[in-house]
Amino acid sequence: MLKFPQKIPDSLARLLVVFLVLTVALAVVWVLIPRDMKNVKVQWAEAEKREKARPLQYAGFRACEDCHGEIHNKKKAGYHRDLACETCHGPAKAHTEDPDKVKPVIPFTRAFCPQCHAYNPSRPRGFPQINPVAHNPLKACVSCHNPHDPKPPTTPKECSACHGEIARTMAVSHHVQLACTQCHEAPPQHKITPRTAKPSKPQNREFCGKCHGKDAREKLAKSAPKINIDEHGEKYVCWQCHYPHSPEVEQ
Amino acid sequence: MNGRRKFLRDFLALLFSGGAIGGILKILPGTAQAKETVRTGKWYGYGVSVDKCIGCGRCMEACKIENKVPKEPFFFRTWVERYVIRKNGTTAVNTIQPGAEAPPEGALDRSILRSFFVPKLCNQCADPPCVQVCPVGATFQTEDGVVLVNEKTCIGCRYCIQACPYGARYLSPVTHTADKCTFCYHRIENGYLPACVEVCPTQARIFGDLNATASPLSRFLRMNKIHVLKPGLNTEPKVYYAGLDGEVR
Numbered sequence: 001m002l003k004f005p006q007k008i009p010d011s012l013a014r015l016l017v018v019f020l021v022l023t024v025a026l027a028v029v030w031v032l033i034p035r036d037m038k039n040v041k042v043q044w045a046e047a048e049k050r051e052k053a054r055p056l057q058y059a060g061f062r063a064c065e066d067c068h069g070e071i072h073n074k075k076k077a078g079y080h081r082d083l084a085c086e087t088c089h090g091p092a093k094a095h096t097e098d099p100d101k102v103k104p105v106i107p108f109t110r111a112f113c114p115q116c117h118a119y120n121p122s123r124p125r126g127f128p129q130i131n132p133v134a135h136n137p138l139k140a141c142v143s144c145h146n147p148h149d150p151k152p153p154t155t156p157k158e159c160s161a162c163h164g165e166i167a168r169t170m171a172v173s174h175h176v177q178l179a180c181t182q183c184h185e186a187p188p189q190h191k192i193t194p195r196t197a198k199p200s201k202p203q204n205r206e207f208c209g210k211c212h213g214k215d216a217r218e219k220l221a222k223s224a225p226k227i228n229i230d231e232h233g234e235k236y237v238c239w240q241c242h243y244p245h246s247p248e249v250e251q
Numbered sequence: 252m253n254g255r256r257k258f259l260r261d262f263l264a265l266l267f268s269g270g271a272i273g274g275i276l277k278i279l280p281g282t283a284q285a286k287e288t289v290r291t292g293k294w295y296g297y298g299v300s301v302d303k304c305i306g307c308g309r310c311m312e313a314c315k316i317e318n319k320v321p322k323e324p325f326f327f328r329t330w331v332e333r334y335v336i337r338k339n340g341t342t343a344v345n346t347i348q349p350g351a352e353a354p355p356e357g358a359l360d361r362s363i364l365r366s367f368f369v370p371k372l373c374n375q376c377a378d379p380p381c382v383q384v385c386p387v388g389a390t391f392q393t394e395d396g397v398v399l400v401n402e403k404t405c406i407g408c409r410y411c412i413q414a415c416p417y418g419a420r421y422l423s424p425v426t427h428t429a430d431k432c433t434f435c436y437h438r439i440e441n442g443y444l445p446a447c448v449e450v451c452p453t454q455a456r457i458f459g460d461l462n463a464t465a466s467p468l469s470r471f472l473r474m475n476k477i478h479v480l481k482p483g484l485n486t487e488p489k490v491y492y493a494g495l496d497g498e499v500r
Binding site: 124 | 302303304305306307308309313316317333334335349360363366367368388389391393399400401402403404433436437438440441443444446449450451452453454
């Protein structure tokens with residue numbers, strides 16, 4: 001008996017034992033590792049579930065209207081209509097769950113509003129901006145402006161109140177003596193709703209030619225540089241080469 | 252000619268004729284896996300109007316509160332960059348700090364050609380490089396196109412942080428795993444807007460489903476000239492920019 005194993009060389013038998021032990025160990029490990037550790041799809045589904053279940057901090061733009069309808073309606077009619085309440089008042093999910101215990105912040109300080117409304121040359125033109133140092137120092141913003149319906153306290157008289165960048169550019173240009181109304185006709189409504197009633201702009205070469213044409217008769221144009229508007233500038237209109245608010249100021 | 256030599260010759264002939272052609276046919280683009288699959292269901296995207304951003308930083312603050320991002324000013328899921336392009340062609344880019352006083356320089360600085368703000372966040376690429384490189388499959392794309400990190404299996408090797416061409420990822424000092432913008436996955440899946448979109452005072456940020464036919468996002472995509480960041484990398488970003496200066500691309 002045991003003739004067959006004796007035929008196997010000793011070295012091969014040892015190798016077989018090692019191989020068997022390894023295979024059994026691997027199988028045991030494979031069985032012991034839980035299924036979700038081997039399957040990445042299961043892990044992803046769990047991660048997605050965890051992510052979905054995380055708590056909210058911001059209650060969303062629909063939450064406030066139910067209780068604060070009056071303020072909501074007031075805000076809806078003003079310039080801040082597109083702002084969410086939580087833009088200024090901070091996260092309010094906790095407040096919606098327990099309105100008495102948790103109160104959202106009411107920013108009173110002068111440091112708050114300039115976050116959006118301080119003058120910054122990188123901000124888009126036309127966005128209402130002030131210089132926080134020069135603009136009524138030490139006075140709280142809310143003493144003149146209602147943040148739920150913000151308006152300039154008085155309708156601006158000068159164009160420079162809003163178009164400061166143009167006014168400053170003009171101030172150091174050859175056109176410094178010209179009033180804005182020389183070239184633009186602004187309807188009175190423009191001061192109240194700037195975007196619905198827009199001022200006019202010159203439309204053609206002949207407009208500039210009134211001063212800069214060869215035989216211009218305008219009184220203002222005595223010392224203005226003159227060109228022949230039929231020959232000068234080929235097919236282009238004047239403001240494709242010259243910026244009217246600062247014509248050739250650097251050359 | 253003996254048998255072995257004949258076999259080798261025939262085998263080589265087969266390799267260079269029919270067999271090889273068959274192999275080439277397999278890697279031709281036509282039969283390779285078709286990548287453009289028709290997507291049904293939600294497929295989230297994001298729009299940014301660069302010329303509406305006022306750089307107030309409300310979005311950065313809201314994101315930190317909503318997602319419990321560490322307060323230090325170098326961990327961001329979304330951030331706003333201030334570009335200052337000078338007439339001599341140099342460009343300075345700085346991440347703004349919310350709440351800080353606006354920089355006064357530039358008001359009368361005649362050397363500035365153009366200056367503006369660019370909001371940035373994870374582009375939630377349709378073909379995300381971060382997912383490709385993760386060695387443990389901890390970062391993945393959901394059915395609705397959001398790239399998430401599984402913080403249970405992330406080993407914090409930072410490979411994805413290196414691979415992201417947009418610098419949108421950081422290593423969280425709390426969990427020591429990679430962290431990034433999730434489009435506020437817990438909000439959008441429950442019918443809310445992402446926190447940054449919620450608080451943006453000028454509607455510079457728009458969020459929506461790219462498969463929806465009528466939504467603020469699809470209208471934004473139709474009515475504007477749209478750019479994405481680093482289009483040459485073929486990551487197919489899903490954050491779309493309108494009014495983007497050539498300097499940013």
